[in-house]
Amino acid sequence: MQDTSHLLLIDGNNIGYAAMYQPALSRLAYKGMATGGILGLSQSVMRISALFPKAVPIVLWDGHAQWRKDLFPEYKANRKDTPEKIEIAEKWRIQAPHAQTLLLQMGVPQVRAADAEADDLAYRICLGPGAEAFTDDAPQRITLVSNDKDWLQALSETTDWLSPITNKRASLADLSSGESATVDDGPFRDTDDFILAKAIAGDKSDNIDGVPGVGSKTAAKLLARHGDLERLEAAVISGAAKDTKSREIAKNMALIERNRHLMDWRRAPAPQEVGLICESFYATDCNDLCKHLGLENLAKRLSESGDWSRRVLQWPLSAGLDHVEQALWR
Known part of the structure; x- marks a missing residue:
């Protein structure tokens, strides 16, 4: 070695x-x-x-x-x-x-x-x-x-x-942990959640638009609450999730998927x-x-x-x- x-x-x-x-x-x-x-x-x-x-x-x-x-x-x-x-x-x-x-x-x-x-x-x-x-x-x-x-x-x-x-x-x-000032939009459960939250929020520095009114911090909280993006969408469809931001995320699944392709290095x-x-x-x-x-x-x-x-x-x-x-x- x-x-x-x-x-x-x-x-x-x-x-x-x-x-x-x-x-x-x-x-x-x-x-x-x-x-x-x-x-x-x-x-x-x-x-x-x-x-x-x-x-x-x-x-x-x-x-x-x-x-x-x-x-x-x-x-x-x-x-x-x-x-x-x-x-x-x-x-x-x-x-x-x-x-x-x-x-x-x-x-x-x-x-x-x-x-x-x-x-x-x-x-x-x-x-x-x-x-x-x-x-x-x-x-x-x-x-x-x-x-x-x-x-x-x-x-x-x-x-x-x-x-x-x-x-x-x-x-x-x-x-x-969400305790570091560097990671100011966290906490995130893992790097998968981090990049998915970014895909939801968009990235102004790269001119990538996100879900209207939903920032990375809110996206991280909603993902933690529901478990993942698919369960969040299912909760909106079933009526279990009635908040405006969850509904906006569910309406913009195509945009989020595009952003994941742009942002997630594993997809390159x-x-x-x-x-x-x-x-x-x-x-x-x-x-x-x-x-x-x-x-x-x-x-x-x-x-x-x-x-x-x-x-x-x-x-x-x-x-x-x-x-x-x-x-x-x-």
């Missing part, structure tokens, strides 16, 4: 794009090109890695999951519904390849599938058929690093979640075009690229004798990548 110890699965686009909404980073530019997203993502990777110095960080990138747009054409359409959002999205689109190159030179493994989102890759690595088939070589712990609470659906006894912006954390126990098709890239840390190349991008202070932190260089050498890289390859290519 190989001890892969701890993997950090990092949501690259989520963190880089979010950095462009931070005032100091949003204004950062060099020779006419915005660079705040590059700096924000690389600094987040370095900071999270410092919290878990022996963990292997792996950045997951979004591809184009066309099947979600086919199912719901308005999926994420709100990401570009104002001139400001369009400008920020375009600035990050230009920066993303530079961020990927810098992370590669920093020695950080990266995974992307042309036909899947980072969320889908995270599921395959944590809980997918390939991951389950190789339990003897599974990591002792996985930390999901994203600002997106959708990632809470992958929580397990060995998987937790961390927001790189707020530093809030969540475990499977937090999901079910297996990615067909997955690529993993990883190189050794090259301080000279990092410094050259940082200087080319006007990121002089970052260049100083990526020297051969710095903390980052020492940390990279501690990673059980081979074992960590073995698990990822087995999970994604089985």
Whole structure:
């Protein structure tokens, strides 16, 4: 048995794009090109890695999951519904390849599938058929690093979640206890209830409409009361459940089912075009690229004798990548 110890699965686009909404980073530019997203993502990777110095960080990138747009054409359409959002999205689109190159030179493994989102890759690595088939070589712990609470659906006894912006954390126990401020819509009986409650409530950040007037917290309470969605519907049909919100849920079963397909990672098709890239840390190349991008202070932190260089050498890289390859290519 190989001890892969701890993997950090990092949501690259989520963190880089979010950095462009931070005032100091949003204004950062060099020779006419915005660079705040590059700096924000690389600094987040370095900071999270410092919290878990022996963990292997792996950045997951979004591809184009066309099947979600086919199912719901308005999926994420709100990401570009104002001139400001369009400008920020375009600035990050230009920066993303530079961020990927810098992370590669920093020695950080990266995974992307042309036909899947980072969320889908995270599921395959944590809980997918390939991951389950190789339990003897599974990591002792996985930390999901994203600002997106959708990632809470992958929580397990060995998987937790961390927001790189707020530093809030969540475990499977937090999901079910309702005592954590991070899981503010709970408690949920399990991750199945969590994602079903989200399917009922919808997700404004992804432009997914939900059952009118029913939020995630109310959905969780009604599911706990009735046992599951089918029993809730049966109670409404029989007249045992007469409250307005239960009736609204029963009226919108088709919408809920659509949302489950969009949101539940287990329903996503297996990615067909997955690529993993990883190189050794090259301080000279990092410094050259940082200087080319006007990121002089970052260049100083990526020297051969710095903390980052020492940390990279501690990673059980081979074992960590073995698990990822087995999970994604089985």
